[in-house]
Amino acid sequence: MPSLQALIFDVDGTLADTERHGHRVAFNRAFAEANLDWNWSEPDYGELLEIAGGKERIQFYRNRDYPTFQPDADLKDWVADLHRAKTRHYKQLLQDGIIPLRPGVERLIREARDAGVRLAIATTTTPENVIVLLEMTLGPDSPSWFEVIAAGDMVPVKKPAPDVYHYVLQAMHLAPDECLALEDSYQGLQAAMQAGIPTLITLNDYTRQHDFTGAVLVVDHLGEPDLPFQAIAGYPNHATLVNLELARSLLSK
Numbered sequence: 534m535p536s537l538q539a540l541i542f543d544v545d546g547t548l549a550d551t552e553r554h555g556h557r558v559a560f561n562r563a564f565a566e567a568n569l570d571w572n573w574s575e576p577d578y579g580e581l582l583e584i585a586g587g588k589e590r591i592q593f594y595r596n597r598d599y600p601t602f603q604p605d606a607d608l609k610d611w612v613a614d615l616h617r618a619k620t621r622h623y624k625q626l627l628q629d630g631i632i633p634l635r636p637g638v639e640r641l642i643r644e645a646r647d648a649g650v651r652l653a654i655a656t657t658t659t660p661e662n663v664i665v666l667l668e669m670t671l672g673p674d675s676p677s678w679f680e681v682i683a684a685g686d687m688v689p690v691k692k693p694a695p696d697v698y699h700y701v702l703q704a705m706h707l708a709p710d711e712c713l714a715l716e717d718s719y720q721g722l723q724a725a726m727q728a729g730i731p732t733l734i735t736l737n738d739y740t741r742q743h744d745f746t747g748a749v750l751v752v753d754h755l756g757e758p759d760l761p762f763q764a765i766a767g768y769p770n771h772a773t774l775v776n777l778e779l780a781r782s783l784l785s786k
């Protein structure tokens with residue numbers, strides 16, 4: 534039976550609820566700054582999350598809702614500039630300290646570190662966003678706890694393609710069945726599963742209705758001693774929080 538060597542964490546929606554009050558707000562601030570009358574409401578943004586990646590999401594929205602809109606600059610460059618402004622606003626929101634980690638995230642990361650289980654990140658978002666989130670929530674040296682931070686444009690195709698997970702496996706010289714991926718969305722689950730990695734889902738309000746067929750366990754959060762998780766699908770073996778014992782048992786599923 535394979536033994537657990539690494540936990541691979543998604544970021545947005547998994548480590549923290551960054552979408553609704555972070556990314557969405559940052560997009561809207563960038564739109565206003567660029568004198569666009571675009572505004573993404575909370576429900577609108579839920580739909581737009583089907584498109585992974587901020588630049589891809591802006592491009593999709595322009596094509597769908599404003600197909601005749603043509604900026605002065607080349608469209609691709611214009612999207613990249615607008616997205617750079619969005620990243621600036623997003624990092625400012627994180628630096629304001631308004632977005633905490635989800636229940637159980639810090640506990641599980643610390644348990645893994647103490648036990649010598651390796652850590653990695655596999656995300657669609659921009660690398661600098663990950664660094665600021667980790668520094669603000671886990672402390673200034675915490676990015677170094679993660680052996681690989683695979684993010685954004687470091688791979689050619691974003692989730693639901695498996696590229697970002699292949700990148701992590703290759704960089705860590707690990708087989709997929711030695712790892713557990715932690716994801717919050719259908720797109721993330723598809724990416725990890727296509728790379729052959731057993732995947733635990735910790736869902737949130739934006740992803741509650743997603744199809745999680747194929748996940749080894751679906752919970753509403755990772756749980757704390759005084760805040761047990763609810764198992765939505767799969768068998769948690771009487772566990773009430775996600776720890777290494779449960780993670781190891783899930784690899785044999």
Ligand code: XBP
Pocket residue numbers: 543544545546547552556582584585586587588619620655656657658659662692721
């Ligand atoms: C989340 C995403 C990201 C963010 C925006 O992916 O889809 O695109 O919404 O980030 P994951 P950028 O859950 O895999 O991290 O604007 O920096 O692309």
Ligand code: MG
Pocket residue numbers: 543544545546547716717718721
């Ligand atoms: Mg996610």
